Amino acid sequence: MLLFNGSLHPVTDRSGSFYAKVYHAVLDQCEELGIPVTQVDLSQTNLPFLDPFNIEKNEAVDEFLKTFTEEEKQIWISPLYHGTITGVMKNALDWLELTSRNDAPYLSGKTVGLISTAEGSFGVQGINTMISIAHTLRASVLPYSIPVNKQEAILRDPNELTEHYQNKIKLMLELLKE
Numbered sequence: 436m437l438l439f440n441g442s443l444h445p446v447t448d449r450s451g452s453f454y455a456k457v458y459h460a461v462l463d464q465c466e467e468l469g470i471p472v473t474q475v476d477l478s479q480t481n482l483p484f485l486d487p488f489n490i491e492k493n494e495a496v497d498e499f500l501k502t503f504t505e506e507e508k509q510i511w512i513s514p515l516y517h518g519t520i521t522g523v524m525k526n527a528l529d530w531l532e533l534t535s536r537n538d539a540p541y542l543s544g545k546t547v548g549l550i551s552t553a554e555g556s557f558g559v560q561g562i563n564t565m566i567s568i569a570h571t572l573r574a575s576v577l578p579y580s581i582p583v584n585k586q587e588a589i590l591r592d593p594n595e596l597t598e599h600y601q602n603k604i605k606l607m608l609e610l611l612k613e
Contacts, residue, residue, distance in 0.1 A: 475502055545574045552583040
């Protein structure tokens with residue numbers, strides 16, 4: 436399964452931020468369920484901006500495209516920035532345009548689960564954006580997404596991601612395994 440960090444926010448240190456806690460909760464649940472994970476972490480990737488009129492690929496682009504087109508099950512995670520996903524996530528997904536002439540273009544036949552973190556209840560806006568992008572890329576979107584309300588989660592437990600969200604992540608992974 437592909438786990439996609441759609442942010443420049445570093446997730447290498449699970450205690451570094453709330454967003455990293457969410458990311459690592461998915462990794463931990465995958466390990467518990469025996470799901471092998473391939474990570475695409477934009478904070479560790481050197482993807483250039485896509486200029487459709489002057490496409491200059493590098494090794495990072497080739498690896499990104501290979502990973503996204505090979506992994507059948509995917510989870511995309513993005514924080515909400517100004518009402519939508521991050522710009523780097525959108526730029527990364529735009530590189531999938533180079534797969535348009537493949538036998539199975541874009542993300543045909545792939546299933547994507549979606550998680551968005553936000554200050555308050557607006558995470559669903561990020562989910563809606565990712566749904567639109569995934570559908571445009573011909574992926575199936577799991578009919579179960581997780582908009583994570585950071586404020587509510589921290590009120591419940593400032594040190595760990597709450598059981599409430601842990602259970603949601605587990606359910607998403609079980610649905611993806613089916």
